[in-house]
Amino acid sequence: MDFIHVEGVSKAYADHHVLxxxxxxxxxxxxxxxxxxxxxxxxxxxxxxxxxxxxxxGKLYIDETLVSDPGEHINVPPENRxxxxxxxxxxxxxxMTVFDNIAYPLKIAKCPKDEIEKRVxxxxxxxxxxxxxxxxPSELSGGQQxxxxxxxxxxxxxxxxxxxxxxxxxxxxxxxxxxxxIKELQRKLGVTVLYxxxxxxxxxxxxxxxxxxxxxxxxxxxxxPYEIFEKPVNPFVxxxxxxxxxxxxxxxxxxxxAGTGSQAVPWxxxxxxxxxxxxxxxxxxxxxxxxxxxxxxxxxxxxxRRANFLGAMMDYLVExxxxxxxxxxxxxxxxxxxxxxxxxDECYISFLxxxxxxxxxxxxxxxx
Amino acid sequence: xxxxxxxxxxxxxxxxxxxxxSIAILxxxxxxxxxxxxxxxxxxxxxxxxxxxxxxxxxxxxxFQALINSLIIAGGTTVGSTIVGTFFAWLVTRTDxxxxxxxKSMFLVPFMLPSFIGALAWKMLLSPNAGxxxxxxxxxxxxxxxxxxxxxxxxxxxxxxxxxxxxVFIQVCGALERMDPTLEESARISGAGLFTITRKITIPLVLxxxxxxxxxxxxxxxxxxxxxxxxxxxNGIYNIPTLIYERIHQSGGSFASIRTGTILATVLVISAAxxxxxxxxxxxxxxxxxxxxxxxxxxxxxxxGLRWPLLIFCFLYIGxxxxxxxxxxxxxxxxxxxxxxxxxxxxxxxxxxxxxxEYQVTKDAIFNSVWLGFVAAIxxxxxxxxxxxxxxxxxxxxxxxxxxxxxxxxxxxxSVIALGVILAWSGQFGINLYNTVWIILxxxxxxxxxxxxxxxxxxxxxxxxxLVEAARSCGATMWQSLRxxxxxxxxxxxxxxxxxxxxxxxxxxTVSIMxxxxxxxxxxxxxxxxxxxxxxVISAAxAxxxxxxxxxxxxxxxxxxxxxxx
Numbered sequence: 030m031d032f033i034h035v036e037g038v039s040k041a042y043a044d045h046h047v048l049x050x051x052x053x054x055x056x057x058x059x060x061x062x063x064x065x066x067x068x069x070x071x072x073x074x075x076x077x078x079x080x081x082x083x084x085x086x087g088k089l090y091i092d093e094t095l096v097s098d099p100g101e102h103i104n105v106p107p108e109n110r111x112x113x114x115x116x117x118x119x120x121x122x123x124x125m126t127v128f129d130n131i132a133y134p135l136k137i138a139k140c141p142k143d144e145i146e147k148r149v150x151x152x153x154x155x156x157x158x159x160x161x162x163x164x165x166p167s168e169l170s171g172g173q174q175x176x177x178x179x180x181x182x183x184x185x186x187x188x189x190x191x192x193x194x195x196x197x198x199x200x201x202x203x204x205x206x207x208x209x210x211i212k213e214l215q216r217k218l219g220v221t222v223l224y225x226x227x228x229x230x231x232x233x234x235x236x237x238x239x240x241x242x243x244x245x246x247x248x249x250x251x252x253x254p255y256e257i258f259e260k261p262v263n264p265f266v267x268x269x270x271x272x273x274x275x276x277x278x279x280x281x282x283x284x285x286x287a288g289t290g291s292q293a294v295p296w297x298x299x300x301x302x303x304x305x306x307x308x309x310x311x312x313x314x315x316x317x318x319x320x321x322x323x324x325x326x327x328x329x330x331x332x333x334r335r336a337n338f339l340g341a342m343m344d345y346l347v348e349x350x351x352x353x354x355x356x357x358x359x360x361x362x363x364x365x366x367x368x369x370x371x372x373x374d375e376c377y378i379s380f381l382x383x384x385x386x387x388x389x390x391x392x393x394x395x396x397x
Numbered sequence: 398x399x400x401x402x403x404x405x406x407x408x409x410x411x412x413x414x415x416x417x418x419s420i421a422i423l424x425x426x427x428x429x430x431x432x433x434x435x436x437x438x439x440x441x442x443x444x445x446x447x448x449x450x451x452x453x454x455x456x457x458x459x460x461f462q463a464l465i466n467s468l469i470i471a472g473g474t475t476v477g478s479t480i481v482g483t484f485f486a487w488l489v490t491r492t493d494x495x496x497x498x499x500x501k502s503m504f505l506v507p508f509m510l511p512s513f514i515g516a517l518a519w520k521m522l523l524s525p526n527a528g529x530x531x532x533x534x535x536x537x538x539x540x541x542x543x544x545x546x547x548x549x550x551x552x553x554x555x556x557x558x559x560x561x562x563x564x565v566f567i568q569v570c571g572a573l574e575r576m577d578p579t580l581e582e583s584a585r586i587s588g589a590g591l592f593t594i595t596r597k598i599t600i601p602l603v604l605x606x607x608x609x610x611x612x613x614x615x616x617x618x619x620x621x622x623x624x625x626x627x628x629x630x631x632n633g634i635y636n637i638p639t640l641i642y643e644r645i646h647q648s649g650g651s652f653a654s655i656r657t658g659t660i661l662a663t664v665l666v667i668s669a670a671x672x673x674x675x676x677x678x679x680x681x682x683x684x685x686x687x688x689x690x691x692x693x694x695x696x697x698x699x700x701x702g703l704r705w706p707l708l709i710f711c712f713l714y715i716g717x718x719x720x721x722x723x724x725x726x727x728x729x730x731x732x733x734x735x736x737x738x739x740x741x742x743x744x745x746x747x748x749x750x751x752x753x754x755e756y757q758v759t760k761d762a763i764f765n766s767v768w769l770g771f772v773a774a775i776x777x778x779x780x781x782x783x784x785x786x787x788x789x790x791x792x793x794x795x796x797x798x799x800x801x802x803x804x805x806x807x808x809x810x811x812s813v814i815a816l817g818v819i820l821a822w823s824g825q826f827g828i829n830l831y832n833t834v835w836i837i838l839x840x841x842x843x844x845x846x847x848x849x850x851x852x853x854x855x856x857x858x859x860x861x862x863x864l865v866e867a868a869r870s871c872g873a874t875m876w877q878s879l880r881x882x883x884x885x886x887x888x889x890x891x892x893x894x895x896x897x898x899x900x901x902x903x904x905x906x907t908v909s910i911m912x913x914x915x916x917x918x919x920x921x922x923x924x925x926x927x928x929x930x931x932x933x934v935i936s937a938a939x940a941x942x943x944x945x946x947x948x949x950x951x952x953x954x955x956x957x958x959x960x961x962x963x
Contacts, residue, residue, distance in 0.1 A: 107869040114870040120863035134871035
């Protein structure tokens with residue numbers, strides 16, 4: 030059995046079903062990210078694993094111990110689950126110093142005083158807070174408070190670290206720094222991590238494996254960050270993982286034609302045994318190549334509808350026979366390769382990578 | 398991992414027990430006495446008599462008059478306080494009045510002064526024949542009669558306004574300070590003049606606060622005993638609480654008087670419930686949300702030539718309503734006999750020495766008040782923490798009942814509580830506390846539970862759930878997380894609750910006057926009864942001591958809350 034085994038777990042609040050017979054496994058020692066839009070139930074799953082909430086049905090195992098089974102009236106309280114939790118709002122206790130915050134789990138475990146001292150200072154060093162251990166949380170920045178929370182969650186050497194959007198409240202630079210620190214700590218300490226977030230960038234950056242959850246609380250795909258990004262199993266996963274362009278394609282007389290026009294798409298065709306007529310080609314702005322001259326058998330003709338100078342990048346809105354798509358390229362390349370377009374210019378578009386979806390299935394899956 | 402724990406065993410049971418205890422406290426202390434009042438109001442001998450209860454209200458001249466009086470006095474007080482409170486609030490927040498922050502704290506002083514002591518002072522100053530001011534005008538300017546008779550509706554309302562207007566003042570100040578100035582600035586940019594902005598933007602935005610403060614005063618004044626008791630009885634002006642007291646007191650607690658009391662008390666509870674409902678409705682309406690929690694720097698009106706005259710007006714107001722009555726109380730307290738002129742040879746500290754060290758009645762009263770206030774504050778503080786904890790933090794079935802019961806203390810006026818505890822604790826149900834100090838204690842707990850619930854739930858709402866969950870995930874049990882996290886964080890709220898109860902309890906009159914026995918007088922009761930018995934100078938001296946106690950207590954709180962804030 031895997032380190033965490035979630036088996037057919039359901040949870041509803043009043044009449045709202047958040048999770049429905051969800052099953053999930055997390056390996057020992059991995060950094061696992063649960064990625065989904067806000068309100069999809071990912072935090073609920075984390076709270077069920079932590080023991081803050083009790084499932085309505087299903088079984089939950091941590092390290093081969095049954096911790097929740099409402100059918101058998103089994104529910105191990107959070108304090109007996111040997112976990113560490115870091116919350117989005119830090120939850121650093123304002124009436125305790127940094128030292129006392131971090132020492133609390135050890136005090137509860139009745140560790141001897143000198144050992145507490147030693148282990149707390151180790152953690153203080155590990156999260157680079159030395160010299161600040163006598164301060165109160167109100168004297169710390171958000172990032173420092175989150176480090177305290179992280180140290181507190183790890184000091185008792187838990188088997189499992191649960192992180193609920195721990196860096197969502199930090200500013201962009203700090204976010205980037207913290208996510209590497211979390212990854213680094215996880216590698217050093219070998220703790221199993223469940224990371225819950227709606228930010229796909231963090232999910233990709235730190236995870237060994239990622240699970241994508243949709244709005245209904247159903248897991249869509251589990252895989253390595255590379256698999257999720259490059260081989261999305263459905264439009265939801267594809268559009269969730271970043272800005273997406275969709276080019277309408279229809280099948281007419283055995284040919285795939287772009288938009289409402291008559292240009293045949295020159296790329297690898299979808300598998301289409303059922304003869305579906307309406308298709309959508311999905312791709313990311315970074316997978317678009319734009320050029321002034323046609324590339325025989327590889328590109329489509331379009332018109333620049335809007336050109337935006339964004340400093341380091343140029344941003345173009347391109348229309349191809351009634352469908353629009355967005356693309357961008359670095360300004361210095363645009364200059365050196367004569368790709369500075371203006372609205373109304375003709376251009377040719379080709380793709381590095383694209384995904385085929387049936388238009389019918391895409392409806393409702395696209396995230397705004 | 399310490400193995401599995403059955404869900405039904407630990408956390409489930411604890412939550413149920415705490416919920417049960419909380420419900421039991423509120424039922425015993427508040428709900429049961431109030432229910433007894435309702436029951437006694439409509440139950441005669443062995444059957445319900447709804448029509449008879451209404452008949453009593455309509456047909457007995459004196460009772461009907463008391464209802465009308467309550468409405469007149471409460472109405473007058475509400476209108477007066479709203480005008481005074483709103484005007485001063487606007488003056489200290491939205492104009493360039495000099496010494497604004499000092500003036501703001503001065504306008505809050507009346508909060509501290511017990512209005513019945515104020516009423517005593519005004520009686521000395523403006524009673525038609527003996528009042529110092531009236532006599533001064535008659536003797537020096539040849540007036541035929543008093544320039545102002547305090548024993549009238551106007552007099553009573555005016556005195557209540559002096560000591561109640563801070564309710565409106567504080568609410569309106571808060572709203573004006575928190576109001577986003579861009580709302581007014583955008584109106585100004587659109588070309589509106591200051592008068593138009595005030596009328597179309599500012600007033601509509603703060604109206605909910607004004608109304609809410611006004612309703613609070615209405616509620617307070619309807620149920621207010623002291624001022625009417627001191628100033629109204631001379632001319633036979635009774636309101637509901639004074640009539641309840643008078644009837645029960647006169648008849649020595651006869652059945653008929655208790656029944657009349659319960660009917661009047663029912664009217665009070667219903668009006669209080671209506672007022673609170675209206676207040677919630679007003680505060681709940683969307684208007685209020687435009688006012689954010691942040692502090693802004695509001696636009697200030699330049700008073701120009703009116704700046705100093707208005708400041709002088711404020712000083713005069715404070716001098717007239719706060720300083721003059723206080724000085725009179727202390728001076729009269731120093732006289733050897735009431736009626737002598739205030740000359741050095743007539744003034745001494747003898748009365749103060751007498752009441753502090755010799756006179757058993759006042760020594761008892763001071764001891765009783767301090768003891769009762771302290772014990773009531775401690776018990777109510779802890780009960781309040783527990784009940785608010787269940788309401789704010791716990792997820793447990795049956796919480797709805799507690800939420801409903803928790804609203805009760807807010808809508809039950811003091812005289813109703815007093816009557817309710819008489820019904821509940823006079824032996825009919827096996828326990829007889831009547832004529833003991835314990836019945837006053839029970840009534841105080843019921844009366845001040847609302848304060849404790851308010852202060853503690855406010856403190857608990859600040860303690861985010863994740864702080865407790867963090868402790869649980871660190872290995873702390875529910876009790877450990879309560880001890881280490883919740884209690885230390887709500888301690889300021891608990892202190893606040895303690896003083897919010899202790900200080901008002903020191904000067905309590907409405908409840909204790911209905912419940913006292915010869916040896917269980919409180920300070921308030923002693924001041925009132927001594928005054929009734931014609932011991933004016935002793936009564937004034939005791940009032941002076943009470944004022945000193947209150948001011949010292951208030952200063953300590955201010956120091957402590959300031960420290961806690963740092």
